Amino acid sequence: MSDREPRRRVPAPAKPPRPRGAVRRQAGPGARPVRRPGGTRPPVSPPLRLGSPRPRLRLVSLALTLVLLAFVVRLLQVQAVDASSYTARAEQNRYVVHTLAAERGEITDRNGVALAVSEDAYDITADPTMFGPRQLKIADGPERAAALLAPILGQDQAALVRKLRPENRNSRYTRLANRQTPQVWKQIKDLKTALANKAGTDHTTVNVLAGVFADPSSQRVYPNGDLAAGILGWVNADGQGGGGIEQQLDKQLSGKDGKVRYAQAGGREVPTAGSTETPAVPGADVELTIDRDIQWAAQNAITEQVKNSKADRGYVIVQDTRTGQILAMANSPGFDPNDLAKADGDAMGNAALQDAYEPGSTAKVMSMAAVLERNVATPLTHVVVPNRLHRGDRLFQDDIDHRTWYLTLNGVLAKSSNIGTILAAGELAKSQPEANKVLYTYLRKFGIGGYTGLGFPGETPGILAPPQKWSTSQQYTIPFGQGFSINAMQAASVYSTIANGGVRVEPTLVRGTKGADGRFTPAPKPRQTRVVSEKTAKSLAQMLESVVDDEQGTGVKARIPGYRVAGKTGTANRVDPATGRYRGYTSSFAGFAPADNPRITVYCAIQNATSGNYFGGQICGPIYKQVMEFALKTLQIPPTGAKAASLPVEYKP
Secondary structure, eight states: OOTTSOOOOOOOOOOOOOOTTOOOOOOOTTOOOOOOOOSOOOOOOOOOOOOOSHHHHHHHHHHHHHHHHHHHHHHHIIIIISHHHHHHHHHHHHEEEEEEOOOOOOEEOTTOOEEEEEEEEEEEEEOGGGGSHHHHSSSOHHHHHHHHHHHHHTOOHHHHHHHHSOSSTTOOOEEEEEEEOHHHHHHHHHHHHHHHHHHHHOTTOOOTTTTEEEEEEEEEEOTTTTTTHHHHOEEOTTSSEEEHHHHHTHHHHHOBOEEEEEEEETTEEOGGGOEEEEOOBOOOEEEESOOHHHHHHHHHHHHHHHHHHTOSEEEEEEEETTTOBEEEEEEESOOOTTOGGGOOGGGSSOHHHHOOBOOGGGGHHHHHHHHHHTTSOOTTOEEEEOSEEEETTEEEEOSSOOSOEEEEHHHHHHTTOHHHHHHHHGGGSSSHHHHHHHHHHHHHHTTTTSOOSOOOTTOOOOBOOOGGGOOTTHHHHGGGTOSSBBOHHHHHHHHHHHHTTTEEEOOBSEEEEEOTTOOEEEOOOOOEEEOSOHHHHHHHHHHHHHHHHSTTSSOGGGOOTTSOOEEEEEEEEEEOTTTSSEEEEEEEEEEEESTTSOOEEEEEEEEOOOSSOOOHHHHTHHHHHHHHHHHHHHTTOOOOOOOOOOOOSBOOO
16 A cells, blocks of 8 residues: 555544533543443433423412412401401400399397398309310210219209200309308318319319309398298298298398409409409398397297197287387297298298188177267167077077176177177167178278288288178178188287277388498388277277176186286187188187286287187187286386276176
């Protein structure tokens, strides 16, 4: 080959394509020589192409925008649209309102001796929403709480569970027990505190009593037990008067409740959150007209006699003849308002005002008053009294068989003759119907057939039909006390009217009230009505003395040494309330002393005495004497020292 022959160039092997984005290395000083692998290179796969991220970013941005928009809308709703309602709900959940019970006023006797007072007590309450699973983290919160509270409150456990889990799940208040003693609340509070302390260190312990609270209240207490219970009445579980003066004057006694509002958290008050309070206004104190000592004497006397006579019941009333004020009103059987659970329902009232019964011979004094006032007769008028008297459809007789009596009008009253009274009342007019009208007028003036004016709960006005409706027999029985009905207070008022010179003063039980400011407000003056003249009243007083003073009188057991006593016995057929038929007797005695300068009236009645004597003079006369003597000494009323009139009882034909 010639040196000048051109050399043939061998083509270099083809370089593989450089991947996109790869950085070409350039040789430079210190660069490592590129190793060229030997042999055949493997084929290279095409590069992976990624999609654009912009659509996904747009989707995420849209979702976040919608979420933020929802939050903004909700925020606007809470802070702008419904702000007031949410604020109110927050306040409701945070703040608690409790009632501040007003202290009930005291009831005292005329001398300021307490008869009914209020002592500190607590109403045990609860917030049912604090016993749910969400608050306590347990399902049986009400059951556990009830198990702890039942023995302390003396209540049924199931009943407490129903109160702690009411049908209304939003209810935040329930009353578990009323008027509990401070000792009961202390037990609950100590147990509540112990659970709270243990729950703070032991996470397995739950304070199931966190939602139990106490509202300050008061408990009615009667320091003298059953004394004057018929007058006082009682206070029920709701703190309202349930009978007697407690019911009649409940508005004045109860005062006006207040309210306190405070923040709470976890069942405890938040001191720093502040509170608002409307103070309670205490009730007024009520001063009665009764004298505790005289009431005690009257109640002891009637209770003993009812027991000895095995009677259904009895009552004694003591009244100031000049003022109409009631010094005592005793009933037997009675009840203890401190322990109503043991009280007999039939005795939980004031029978002296609620019982209506036929008075019997104590009512004859009204017939005699009409006769004297109408100038039909005088105390010395002669009355021939046969053993039997036929009038209308009946044959009348006295309580004993007797020969024909020749009595004065005074003697008719002294010997309590039914026949003599019929004959005297028949002279009130020329005809029997006219005589009935006259007698009816006087009965009404004495207060028969109407309310006494006391306004006492459950009082009966009695029964007195108008004269045109009197039956044939009533025309003749009403003059001696049968055929119409009264209550014991009406009977006592009749004798006080005579003792007061013929002027009837409405009876009163309340002397006045003392408000929270300590100012005493006297009760309104009672209404006064003249019934008969002073002359007639004086004659009747002398005639009533013969009932007690004369040996032929029926009331000799009512005599009081050193005093002139006026009185009248009564023994009436008694209508049995259960059957509506006559069964047994109403025994009674009514009178006043001193007879010539009257100061005190005493009336006694016993219903259905079944042991021993049942005549009014025999079983009620001694009670009259016992109670009257005590009252005269208590009020320091001396004898007048004057001699009795000693009107004649009989005359010689």
